[in-house]
Every structure is written in structure tokens, then in C-alpha cells.
Amino acid sequence: MKVRAATAAFVLHSHDWSESSLILDLFTRAHGRVVAVAKGAKRPYSQLRPVLLPFQRLSVTFGAKQGQDVEVWLLRQAEWAGGPAWPGGAAMLPGFYANELLMRLLPRHDHLPRLFDAYAELLPALTLPGTLHAALRAFELMVLRQLGHLPDLSLHSASGGPVHDDVLYTLHPELGVAEAQGEDAALPGWLMRQLESVLGPAFDPDSDGLPEPLLQACSLGSSDLRTVLRGVLHYHVGPQPLRTRQLMMDLQQT
Incomplete structure (x- = not known):
């Protein structure tokens, strides 16, 4: 399955989608505002869980199904992209x-x-x-x-x-x-x-x-x-x- 190139992103908002997954509102540099599902992100040992937080720059990739006709994209990967910690x-x-x-x-x-x-x-x-x-x-x-x-x-x-x-x-x-x-x-x-x-x-x-x-x-x-x-x-x-x-x-x- 084809995975698109990574892009910089910030989490604007997130909410529960199921017992283990999240729906994210993301602001990305390459695609603008995107709504995506992060499957398994709520599981205790998920690598996504400590990363998908507001105000920290991320590098994200999405699944192959993208475009304006796709309402919710699939988040394949998200990594911290560096920068100072948000002080709150x-x-x-x-x-x-x-x-x-x-x-x-x-x-x-x-x-x-x-x-x-x-x-x-x-x-x-x-x-x-x-x-x-x-x-x-x-x-x-x-x-x-x-x-x-x-x-x-x-x-x-x-x-x-x-x-x-x-x-x-x-x-x-x-x-x-x-x-x-x-x-x-x-x-x-x-x-x-x-x-x-x-x-x-x-x-x-x-x-x-x-x-x-x-x-x-x-x-x-x-x-x-x-x-x-x-x-x-x-x-x-x-x-x-x-x-x-x-x-x-x-x-x-x-």
C-alpha cells in the first residue's frame, strides 16, 4: 500500500473515536487542515500516544486514500519533529x-x-x-x-x-x-x-x-x-x- 511523503503538522484538536483510537484535527504544511484517524493511539504502549499533543511540531504520514473527496484520512505515522517543549x-x-x-x-x-x-x-x-x-x-x-x-x-x-x-x-x-x-x-x-x-x-x-x-x-x-x-x-x-x-x-x- 502506498504511503505518501511525510509533512510537518500540528494537532489542533483530538477526540475519542473508539476505545483505542482518536480522531484528529491536524494543520499540515503540505495539505492544509486534515481530519485523520489515529488507530490504536489510546493503547498504553502505542508509540503515537505521547506524540499526538497540541503545540508540538510533528512529522506525519498518511495512508494512500487522500484528497478532498476523502472525509477522514488514515494517520500512518507521527513523530516529534523537534523544537522546544511547550511551557503552557x-x-x-x-x-x-x-x-x-x-x-x-x-x-x-x-x-x-x-x-x-x-x-x-x-x-x-x-x-x-x-x-x-x-x-x-x-x-x-x-x-x-x-x-x-x-x-x-x-x-x-x-x-x-x-x-x-x-x-x-x-x-x-x-x-x-x-x-x-x-x-x-x-x-x-x-x-x-x-x-x-x-x-x-x-x-x-x-x-x-x-x-x-x-x-x-x-x-x-x-x-x-x-x-x-x-x-x-x-x-x-x-x-x-x-x-x-x-x-x-x-x-x-x-
Whole structure:
């Protein structure tokens, strides 16, 4: 039976399939998001059992039956691919938020290697208090842009003209970039232009997963940017809210 070449992967979520097996939601570099069954992974002496954990980079292979017409792939092998151990702590909940965001927004089998690299670089950034919030905002922007849900931030969507540095703008899920009104969450035009200037090169296959200029731009307006992006993300996620985001908000209010 033919076994395909190995690819890098992360476990986004897992749940029991039988007494001995797991169903996995995987984010792979070669195949995008994949749902796979890991037969026997729950057995006490299974080599898969200590490996199939969130937040650690894996090298995985699948069975021959693959493609968009195959709902659940067969996981043949999974090995730890190196890298630092996940420290948990304050980074745990933001990490699960990123996983839930990918599971809710990514269609299966879309090849998104740039987004995979951004996710891989997001995880260690979450462990540093000084970069956690900026890294989350940068990752959200890259998810929206890679999936075609983010307009050109340097242009007023209705008129097509450039945004002005000293004008406040907001981002509507359907209308795009527009001048802020009343209580709208808003960002200054100069920041919108700066974000766009570094989001464009993010499609370069030779660029970093989370470009340092993007992290720096997100840190300049992290709180306002979070509010601006929240409405766009909720629109595309659908009526059922993200559980991890709500939990993070509840913990901040206690």
C-alpha cells in the first residue's frame, strides 16, 4: 500500500473515536487542515500516544486514500519533529484560541504553507509577555488575509482612494475599510497603511512566518486593533462564538 511523503503538522484538536483510537484535527504544511484517524493511539504502549499533543511540531504520514473527496484520512505515522517543549502557563489559553480559530475558519485541504509557518512562529511568541498580544493580532490578520477576508487596508473600500494618515477608520466585514462613526472601534489611517505595507510581503514564500515589521505594527495599536478585528472574525466564524475567546474575556473581567 502506498504511503505518501511525510509533512510537518500540528494537532489542533483530538477526540475519542473508539476505545483505542482518536480522531484528529491536524494543520499540515503540505495539505492544509486534515481530519485523520489515529488507530490504536489510546493503547498504553502505542508509540503515537505521547506524540499526538497540541503545540508540538510533528512529522506525519498518511495512508494512500487522500484528497478532498476523502472525509477522514488514515494517520500512518507521527513523530516529534523537534523544537522546544511547550511551557503552557499563560500561553495555554491563547494557544487553544489560535487552534479553535483555525478549526472554525480553515476549509479542509487548502494548501496554506505561509499560514502554517505563521502558526509555528506564533506558538513561541505566545510564551513571551511582551509579544503575546501583538503576535495574536498579527496571526489574526494573516488568517484573514490568507483566506481572502481582509481588504487592502491602505484604501477606502467604497471610494478606492487612499486612507489619510490623520483620519480614523474602521473595518466592516462586508463594507471593508470605512471612516469610523460614533462609537466604532477605529484605527488611524497611518497605522492602516503601515499594516498593509507589511501584510503584502507576507505572501512572499521566502519571508518569515510572522514578519517582525508586522509584529511591531500590531504592537502600536494592539488594544484598538483587537476590537476592530473582533467583529470581522465573529462575522466569518458564524453565529456560534469562539469558546476560547469568551473564556479569555471572562477571565480578564474577574
